[in-house]
Amino acid sequence: MSSVLTAALAYGSSVFTIFALYPYRDFVKSVDVRHLPRAKDLGYYSAKRYRGMLGSPSQPMMLAAPHAALYFGYVFAAGGAAGGLLGGFLLGYTKTFVRTVAHRMNDGDSRSRKLGQRRYSGLLDCIMLSMKHYGVLSFFPGALAASAVGVLWYGISLAVLQQTHSRSFGEDLWNSFRIHALLTFLTAPVRNTMRSSTYHSERSGGVHALRDYVAAEVAVFREAAGVFRSSAREEGLRFFFDGVLRTTLKSSVPFALTYALFKVMGGSIGLPSGGTYRVAHTGRHFSRRL
Numbered sequence: 107m108s109s110v111l112t113a114a115l116a117y118g119s120s121v122f123t124i125f126a127l128y129p130y131r132d133f134v135k136s137v138d139v140r141h142l143p144r145a146k147d148l149g150y151y152s153a154k155r156y157r158g159m160l161g162s163p164s165q166p167m168m169l170a171a172p173h174a175a176l177y178f179g180y181v182f183a184a185g186g187a188a189g190g191l192l193g194g195f196l197l198g199y200t201k202t203f204v205r206t207v208a209h210r211m212n213d214g215d216s217r218s219r220k221l222g223q224r225r226y227s228g229l230l231d232c233i234m235l236s237m238k239h240y241g242v243l244s245f246f247p248g249a250l251a252a253s254a255v256g257v258l259w260y261g262i263s264l265a266v267l268q269q270t271h272s273r274s275f276g277e278d279l280w281n282s283f284r285i286h287a288l289l290t291f292l293t294a295p296v297r298n299t300m301r302s303s304t305y306h307s308e309r310s311g312g313v314h315a316l317r318d319y320v321a322a323e324v325a326v327f328r329e330a331a332g333v334f335r336s337s338a339r340e341e342g343l344r345f346f347f348d349g350v351l352r353t354t355l356k357s358s359v360p361f362a363l364t365y366a367l368f369k370v371m372g373g374s375i376g377l378p379s380g381g382t383y384r385v386a387h388t389g390r391h392f393s394r395r396l
Contacts, residue, residue, distance in 0.1 A: 107374050113178035119367035120170035123360050128166070129155040134356045164229045168204050173364055175200040176256070177375065180264045185376040190261030197260055198253025203245045210236055240312030243319040250323045251300045251330065258293040259286065259357065267365065269378045278369045283362035290354045295346035297353065299334045300326075 129152040159166060180193035211232050226232040236244065263286045270285075272278045290297070313319050337345040 107181065109178050109182040112181040112373060112375070113174040115371050115373040116177035116364070116368050117170050117174035119364045119371060119373070120173035121166055122367055123364045124166040124169050125159075127360055127363065128159050130359070131356050134352060165208070168207065168229070171204055172197045172201040176260050176264070177368070177373075180261065180375055185268050186265055189375075190265040191257055192261075193264060194255075194257030194259075194261030195253045196256075198251075198256035199246055199249045201256070202247065202249040202252050206245045206247065207232060207236075241314040243313040243316065246319070247313075247322065248326050251326050255293075255297055255300060258296060259289050260361065262289055263361065264375055268375050271378075272369075275366050275370050279362050279366040282365040283358050286361045287354045287358040290358060291350055294350040294353065298346055298348060299330050299337070 132155065133148075133151065175196040176193045178193075179196040180189035183189040183192040207229070211226060211229065226235065263282065266285050267282055270281050272281055313322065
């Protein structure tokens with residue numbers, strides 16, 4: 107399967123997942139197990155979130171782009187270690203781009219006034235105007251750190267999933283969830299160390315030179331190293347595994363559903379290395395036997 111078609115199927119699967127689980131991520135981030143909301147309040151919260159999404163349909167369309175980039179990079183590099191690296195790298199940069207654009211759209215009034223406009227007329231206007239005044243590289247602050255997490259969580263997950271055998275939607279859902287959840291747990295120290303360093307921030311004048319961008323990315327890793335040393339000394343293991351269950355539920359469930367839908371739609375990230383294969387007659391393009 108071509109990398110472009112793979113990306114298209116992954117994009118469609120991700121759009122569906124975002125729509126189906128739209129209130130889920132925010133709910134997981136904010137819920138307190140000691141004070142669980144009532145079913146009535148949960149329904150009101152979900153309806154409010156869906157109304158907000160329908161009022162801005164470009165939002166879920168953009169949020170699906172990182173997964174499309176992940177699958178494109180993985181298949182383009184022929185899977186395995188190279189695919190995991192490229193896929194995770196592209197996911198990190200695409201995710202950072204989407205986050206930056208969303209931040210600028212939400213902060214559009216103040217930012218547009220600085221540029222001599224009343225407001226951004228739309229998504230494309232925001233991208234083009236920001237590119238002109240702040241530079242292309244300004245869309246990717248902290249993208250290298252985000253890419254490192256992308257490789258550890260998503261790139262390696264696809265590499266492992268390529269070696270698994272499943273016959274149903276349920277098996278794909280479970281396999282992808284448990285693999286991704288295990289990786290988020292094992293690499294939680296990396297994520298927590300990078301979290302404060304990758305917090306969204308922008309230079310007032312933008313980033314127009316590659317040298318300035320590289321210096322900013324190096325500064326992110328230097329800050330992360332400082333966070334690691336101070337947190338290890340002051341908080342110990344509590345810091346590195348703080349919020350790991352919440353993070354796992356927030357990221358692993360959408361990843362698993364997207365992957366399972368991708369497989370149901372006939373998508374494939376490639377055959378496993380080694381073993382024998384046969385074509386199945388279950389509506390799925392590939393069935394693997396290791």
